[in-house]
Amino acid sequence: xxxxxxxxxxxxxxxxxxxxxxxxxxxxxxxxxxxxxxxxxxxxxxxxxxxxxxxxxxxxxxxxxxxxxxxxxxxxxxxxxxxxxxxxxxxxxxxxxxxxxxxxxxxxxxxxxxxxxxxxxxxxxxxxxxxxxxxxxxxxxxxxxxxxxxxxxxxxxxxxxxxxxxxxxxxxxxxxxxxxxxxxxxxxxxxxxxxxxxxxxxxxxxxxxxxxxxxxxxxxxxxxxxxxxxxxxxxxxxxxxxxxxxxxxxxxxxxxxxxxxxxxxxxxxxxxxxxxxxxxxxxxxxxxxxxxxxxxxxxxxxxxxx
Amino acid sequence: xxxxxxxxxxxxxxxxxxxxxxxxxxxxxxxxxxxxxxxxxxxxxxxxxxxxxxxxxxxxxxxxxxxxxxxxxxxxxxxxxxxxxxxxxxxxxxxxxxxxxxxxxxxxxxxxxxxxxxxxxxxxxxxxxxxxxxxxxxxxxxxxxxxxxxxxxxxxxxxxxxxxxxxxxxxxxxxxxxxxxxxxxxxxxxxxxxxxxxxxxxxxxxxxxxxxxxxxxxxxxxxxxxxxxxxxxxxxxxxxxxxxx
Numbered sequence: 308x309x310x311x312x313x314x315x316x317x318x319x320x321x322x323x324x325x326x327x328x329x330x331x332x333x334x335x336x337x338x339x340x341x342x343x344x345x346x347x348x349x350x351x352x353x354x355x356x357x358x359x360x361x362x363x364x365x366x367x368x369x370x371x372x373x374x375x376x377x378x379x380x381x382x383x384x385x386x387x388x389x390x391x392x393x394x395x396x397x398x399x400x401x402x403x404x405x406x407x408x409x410x411x412x413x414x415x416x417x418x419x420x421x422x423x424x425x426x427x428x429x430x431x432x433x434x435x436x437x438x439x440x441x442x443x444x445x446x447x448x449x450x451x452x453x454x455x456x457x458x459x460x461x462x463x464x465x466x467x468x469x470x471x472x473x474x475x476x477x478x479x480x481x482x483x484x485x486x487x488x489x490x491x492x493x494x495x496x497x498x499x500x501x502x503x504x505x506x507x508x509x510x511x512x513x514x515x516x517x518x519x520x521x522x523x524x525x526x527x528x529x530x531x532x533x534x535x536x537x538x539x540x541x542x543x544x545x546x547x548x549x550x551x552x553x554x555x556x557x558x559x560x561x562x563x564x565x566x567x568x569x570x571x572x573x574x575x576x577x578x579x580x581x582x583x584x585x586x587x588x589x590x591x592x593x594x595x596x597x598x599x600x601x602x603x604x605x606x607x608x609x610x611x612x613x
Numbered sequence: 614x615x616x617x618x619x620x621x622x623x624x625x626x627x628x629x630x631x632x633x634x635x636x637x638x639x640x641x642x643x644x645x646x647x648x649x650x651x652x653x654x655x656x657x658x659x660x661x662x663x664x665x666x667x668x669x670x671x672x673x674x675x676x677x678x679x680x681x682x683x684x685x686x687x688x689x690x691x692x693x694x695x696x697x698x699x700x701x702x703x704x705x706x707x708x709x710x711x712x713x714x715x716x717x718x719x720x721x722x723x724x725x726x727x728x729x730x731x732x733x734x735x736x737x738x739x740x741x742x743x744x745x746x747x748x749x750x751x752x753x754x755x756x757x758x759x760x761x762x763x764x765x766x767x768x769x770x771x772x773x774x775x776x777x778x779x780x781x782x783x784x785x786x787x788x789x790x791x792x793x794x795x796x797x798x799x800x801x802x803x804x805x806x807x808x809x810x811x812x813x814x815x816x817x818x819x820x821x822x823x824x825x826x827x828x829x830x831x832x833x834x835x836x837x838x839x840x841x842x843x844x845x846x847x848x849x850x851x852x853x854x855x856x857x858x
Contacts, residue, residue: 358706380708388706395700398628406624410617411707435628451703 309372311336311459311491312357317366319352326352328515330366334493334508336458339485341502341523342495344512345605350495351391353512354463357493358388370459384412386459387452389445391467397437401428401447404436408454422450426480442473449480453488460484462494466501474501481505499598513605530600534567534576537589547583548576567592614709618717619724622691626721631690635725638683639675639733646670647740661753664741668757669823671737675730676766676818677805678798683729684774685781685794688722692781712853719778719845723767726774730767769821769833771841772814773797779848783855811836 312334319327326349334340344350355361356368359379368375373382396404405419423429426446436444445465452460465481466474482505484490496502502509503523510520521529538544541563545555548565553576555565567573573592580587626632650667651659695701704714738755745751780790797815805816814837821833 355702358702360702360705379710383706383708386706388703390702390706391699395698395703396625396694399625403624403627407621407704408707410621411614411709448703 309336310334310369311338311371312340312493313367313369314353314357315367315369317353317356317363317368319349319356319361319363326515327356327363330512330515330517332510332517332520334491336491337485337489338508339481339492339506340494341506341509342493342512343497343499343502343509343601344495345497348512349515350512351463354388354390354461354495357461358386358390359383360390384455385457386461387454387457389448389452389460389462389465391463395436395448398435400433400435401439401450402432404447405451405454408451412455414455418454422453425453426450427476440473442469442476445469445473445477446480449477453484456488456490458490460490460492460494462492464495464497466496466498478505499601503597511601511604519604526597526600527594530594530597532567532569532592532594534565534573535589535591535593536563536565536576536580536587537561538563538580539586539588543583544580544585547579547585551579561588614713615717615720618709618713619720622717622721623724625694626691626725629690629694631687631725634683634686634690635729636732638679638686639729640736642671642674642679642733643736643740646674651744659744659749659754661756664751664754665756668737671733672766672822673819675733676769676822677801680726680730680766680770680818681773681794681798681801681815682791684722684726684770685777685791687725687729688718688774688777688781689787689790691718691722691725692778693787696785710853711855712849715778715782715849715852716845718782719775719848722774722778723771726770727767765821765830765834766818769817769837772817772837772844775841775844775848776814779844779851782848782852814840 310333312332314330314332317327317330318325330349330353332353342350342353352361356363357370357375359375359382362376370382370386375382396407401423402419405422408414409416409418419432420429423432426449428443428446428450431439431443436447439447449462449465452462462481466477469477478501481492481494485492494506506523508520508522509526511518536544538561541557541559541561545557545563548555548563553565555563557563565576567576570592573590577587577590646667650663650670695704705711741751741754745754777790777794780793781787784790794815797813801810801813801815801819804810804813805819810816810820810833817833817837821830821837824830824833
């Protein structure tokens with residue numbers, strides 16, 4: 308699989324303040340790539356560089372193999388962006404707004420209808436944007452980004468500021484897009500549950516550098532599950548489980564945890580304990596959430612750099 | 614691409630304040646000058662001298678006072694379309710160059726300025742015909758110097774427009790460009806009467822239309838054109854180099 312976006316050795320400063328310090332990143336084609344990071348660590352700057360809104364001090368940016376410094380127009384023609392502009396031009400109607408992208412990307416007029424249908428705004432095509440809700444504006448901005456069925460979608464916090472219904476609408480749309488259009492999605496977010504739900508790949512940006520990069524599936528394996536047990540005699544329960552090849556950790560007279568990959572393994576452990584005559588008060592299969600992993604990662608990085 | 618961008622910029626000004634201003638500013642000048650002059654004239658006894666005074670009054674009021682303010686407003690509102698809600702990011706992540714957008718916005722501002730000037734001329738002619746229809750003697754009413762009045766002011770205003778456009782492109786707030794226009798307009802009263810007038814482009818429209826000396830009028834026009842030829846490409850080059858934040 309080739310890469311849709313390649314960033315190599317990107318450095319960017321605002322005045323004396325360095326924001327990106329040698330950023331390297333490759334985004335595989337047809338992936339839904341989540342770009343994570345706390346506010347002020349360079350996510351939006353990276354997206355501005357990818358969209359050509361500003362130029363890096365050092366390094367190169369390639370979209371589908373084209374260097375945007377040398378072939379900006381060609382590189383951007385196959386890319387749709389949603390960069391914090393859901394309220395642009397409130398005096399225009401939805402159709403008029405999309406005419407901007409259609410004209411400047413040299414697309415047929417039918418693209419307006421197709422994209423408005425895709426985001427569920429076709430019936431509102433002649434309404435002025437000033438009468439739209441924030442969720443509708445965000446969907447319209449997404450429709451603008453989708454004009455011409457781009458091979459790459461770059462979205463900066465696509466659900467920022469939306470109410471729960473709006474968030475759900477946008478997530479549902481994004482989840483279905485790669486399958487229906489074959490495009491690559493690169494999105495910045497600090498909603499980690501959003502990443503768990505829609506991303507296939509992720510990278511964590513911290514203090515201007517990539518701190519971790521993984522597929523979401525690999526991360527889920529890495530973040531192994533554990534079975535938290537509460538029994539009448541934790542020490543005896545641990546003996547029973549060790550005899551069966553498990554590696555329990557006793558956390559008190561009645562509490563212990565055992566590594567377990569899934570519900571079937573948890574069921575077998577519970578059955579073994581009950582079979583050995585122990586009383587099982589509680590059994591909970593826990594997977595460390597992405598949020599815990601992220602906090603551990605960025606917290607450790609912050610401590611390391613302090 | 615520039616033509617497409619011009620069409621897009623015209624699309625963006627639909628239902629906007631800038632179109633309303635294109636009508637209101639010139640009509641306000643015509644209403645003010647005609648109202649003041651006819652109020653003091655004996656009914657239905659207007660002389661050719663009074664009509665000439667009215668033409669000169671409209672020309673001076675427009676070139677010196679309202680045109681600079683209109684240009685400041687128009688350029689601010691056209692660029693304000695992008696400043697509001699960070700729409701720069703939307704426009705400049707499309708496959709266009711920054712200098713192309715700068716040039717298209719300048720072209721649309723010029724087009725609107727010419728439109729406002731045409732509204733002014735049409736309003737004056739229309740008002741004269743209306744007055745004629747209700748019995749005012751129109752002898753000498755159309756006896757104006759077309760070289761001075763009909764096209765000079767918008768051409769002479771080009772350097773002023775280039776400066777206002779650059780300010781409005783760069784600054785998010787509408788206040789500094791308008792303040793520059795107001796201060797420059799008032800400074801141009803003094804400077805326009807001295808040999809230093811070439812230093813301030815805000816004097817060019819008035820001198821090119823209302824100066825008694827034809828050679829001076831031509832000097833103002835030539836200077837305006839020369840400066841515009843330098844300022845517009847310089848502005849586009851500067852705009853193309855800046856980051857969007």
